[in-house]
Amino acid sequence: MRQLKLSKAFTLIEPGPVVLVTTHDGKKDNIMTISWTMVMDFTPVFAITTGEWNYSFAALRENRECVIAIPTVELLDKVVGIGTCTGADTDKFSTFGLTPVQAGLVRAPLIKECLANIECKVIDIVENHDIVVLEGVAAYIDTARKERRTVHAVGDGTFIVDGRKIDRRKMMASKLPSGV
Structure with a gap:
């Protein structure tokens, strides 16, 4: 084996899929791209990593709610574009041709073009690690959508697209919660 620079070790296990997180600051909607996500357990509790460097973070911290929208591969260029500009001076819904849809329990909008959307409430912010812990309060999936492949960021500007499902x-039935 060849040694890998420790500074690149995260590219071996960076989680996915890449998601879009919508917020509403009381005046306008915004979207940020997040590639650092985590499922906390079999309940609808998730974590994302973000902080002051993201324009949406202030709305997330103040209003304590958001939507996690899960895009599929055909939206990759829009996802990257969203992640490389700021909501401080860009209407990302308009610029990237995405449709905001009124959520049921939070002010942040769903994204119509995404495969799935999860309305969330912030239940904790671990500031020394920039981790936002979210609890899902409603979830939606577009069952008519043919494209279901999500993308996963490697962390170096490249992405992996989901492949064959096995x-x-x-075999795992004893470890899965009922109804999954």
């Missing part, structure tokens, strides 16, 4: 549900 089923081992029977």
Whole structure:
């Protein structure tokens, strides 16, 4: 094996999928791209990593709610574009041709073009690690959508697209919560 620079080790295990997180600051909607996400357990509790460097963070911290929208591969260029500009001076819904949809329980909008959307409430912010812990309060999936492949950021400007799905549900049945 060849040694890898420790500064690149995160590219070996960076989580995914890349998601879009919408917020509403009381005046306008915004979207940020997040590639650092984590499922906390089998409940609808998730974590994202973000902080002061993201324009949306102030709205997230103040209003304590957001939507996690899960895009599919055909939206990759829009996802990257959203992540490389700021909501401080860009209407990202308009600029990237995305449709905001009124959420049921939070002020942040769903994104119509995404495969799935999860309305969330902030339940904790771990400031020394820039981790925002979210609890899902409603979830939606576009069952009519044919494209379902999500993308995963490697962390070096490249992405991996989901591939073939392999089923081992029977083998794992004793470890899965009922209804999953």
